[in-house]
Amino acid sequence: MQKKRAYSFPDEVLEHVFSFIQSDKDRNAVSVVCKSWYEIERWCRRKVFIGNCYAVSPKMVIKRFPEVRSIELKGKPHFADFNLVPDGWGGYVLPWIGEMAGAYPWLEEIRLKRMVVTDESLELIAKSFKNFKVLVLFSCEGFSTDGLAAIAAGCKNLSELDLRESEVDDLSGHWLTHFPETCTSLVSLNISCLGSDEVSFSALERLVGRCPNLRSLRLNRAVSLDKIANILCLAPQLVDFGTGNYTTELRPDVLSNLTAAFSSCKELKSLSGFWDVVPAYLPALYSVCSRLTSLNLSYATIHSPEIIKLVSHCSSLQCLLVLDYIEDSGLEALASSCKDLQELRVFPSDPFGVEPNVSLTEKGLVSVSLGCPKLQSVLYFCRRMTNAALVTIAQNCPNFTHFRLCIIEPKTADYMTLEPLDVGFGAIVEHCKDLRRLSLSGLLTDRVFEYIGTYAKKLEMLSVAFAGDSDLGLHHVLSGCESLRKLEIRDCPFGDKALLANAAKLETMRSLWMSSCTVSFGACKLLGQKMHRLNVEVIDETEPPCSRPKSCPVDKLYVYRSISGPRSDMPPFVWTMDEEGTILH
């Protein structure tokens, strides 16, 4: 059959048009219009995002997209952040780097989240990609400062090195000296996670001094306050700055130098760091506060009065991360000072304490919901809550996209009525029609899941712990939440029935995690047998699941869709249920 090309554009024109389409969703839509568009699109896709590194193999990605410049990969499930995924589970990046080293010599950007990165991988990156620019390692582990030295030395055009929240074997601060004197291209450097007390400060200063485009610099705790003024004077163009520890002996010149240094940073919009704060030095910040859009005080052990003083200067604040030392009174002050607030995260200062150590309750969150009409994203740790408060919050903030509430004691009821918090969370999902992420806590029955299944149509990620009565709860979620991509559950009485009845749903999602629930080994086997495009992984560190009767519940279950079949790098405590019903190891 003759291909009708008379009415179509030449490939180059289409390619040019496609270059304006950046979002993955749109690119994916373009690629399914017709075969020729699929072909043209795949040759010009420059950025690939892979939400689960085991959903597809490196070879498959390379085969389809031969000219990629930027790749983002995510490895371990989210609950790995809370030690629920045993060490050695997986998420290794080396196989990816190995394949890409040959296939993508012009790769510029690698962004990884929750992956195991070794020094070998870092050395391979430094060696293989001549134009490498951006390395972001978010919550990664497995590498040391030796690997960082290789990156510093080998990547001549490095613009971004961001190690946020990663666990780095900090062997020595001297890796910074491996940045050659010719390196002037840094735009962003985040070393806040580095633990050691030695940071080659002179190397850091020289590096900062010769990089005129440096916009974002986040130091680690080892850098003391008296050194900050120097750094800021070398880089007054900074937009985002993370201090080291915010303490030093009280000397009059330190405060004045610091104040002057901060005032010279006219572009500064974001501050973080603040370990070990000496409150006397906080006034140094006041001159920049009015321009700040983001403030991370979540390491700062300062108390409500100081926080209030600081925050009341921050009229442009959009994002605040803080410890619960802020208390209800501080949140009230926040609500009256920061009308542009969009994101609030309140972390617990004493998460394992039996009794509350601060006066932070549901009242604080209610004040903020009332005073900050643009509030969209909340993460709130507290010790008590009421349905009434949640209903008020929901009515005040119908624009929530992210709502994560953690009531510290599991199964805590509404403290006034002693009822479950079903109605409160129900109000959240009913009023907040754009809700994409929700984390539940407190005493909850199957009813809350009925509300979620009915109303939370845009919900993409749901986290559940110690909730529900029966499989009906899980069934409501799996059958009702049309946009659900990630579901993570722990310690809930959810078992086989809801899972098997909604098996097809799992292929429309990225992943499902269930630990300490009542899903039987037999159900896992059946799921693995029937659903060929799902990897059904059973994790059990004490003994093989097949040594017990099929009806026995599995400890941890991780189910994810994949087009590359079961993975080959499973540790001894992970079993995959395959198509023949055998268990792979």
Add this chain to the structure above:
Amino acid sequence: MELRLGLALPTPPFDTNGSCSSSSSSSGGVGGGKKRRCFDEESRVGGGVPKTLHLLVWNTNRRDDGDEPRDLDDNSSSVVLNEEEGLVGWPPVKAWRKKLRRHNGRPNNNRIAAAKNSCGGCRASNSTYVKVKLEGNAIARKIDLSVHRSFESLTATLMRMFDISEEHQQKSFRLAYQDREGDWLLAEDVPWGTFIRSLKCIKLIRSRSC
């Protein structure tokens, strides 16, 4: 609402009307009962003790102090208990934040509490409730120490709380506690007064694990 089974294990079809209504009272009994049977059967059939999970059957008819989970199988010890935390991964605070807290040290909090109290602070930090855990049980309970004057009365209450009714079972447990410095000690080694003054939380441990 009916569940149509796409895939089914060889068990009777899921009857939503009967066994799994969303109203609270029945599900606790019936649904939980079914699951309990599974565990009991298996423990009789197989040779060794099966590893079971902490299935929390919420009985909404009883609501004393807000949490009374019932453990279905005391033999399990599958949840790894951290010295400091009761449950792995709860509350969901990232590991490095926890490290931060340890770095800052607990004395910080005591100073804060003291400061608060001295300024006519808000709440009494000398509550008489302490956390008590049973080894192998995921959920901690709370017990009011002010009503007890001796180890006997405390132990009797704990046995009742955790449904350990048989004497031989009772004898297999020992009372341990964590003091303010974070060390774990046996209660039987100290006088009642010392115990009460220095304890932070209590744990019932099995004799064999000492």
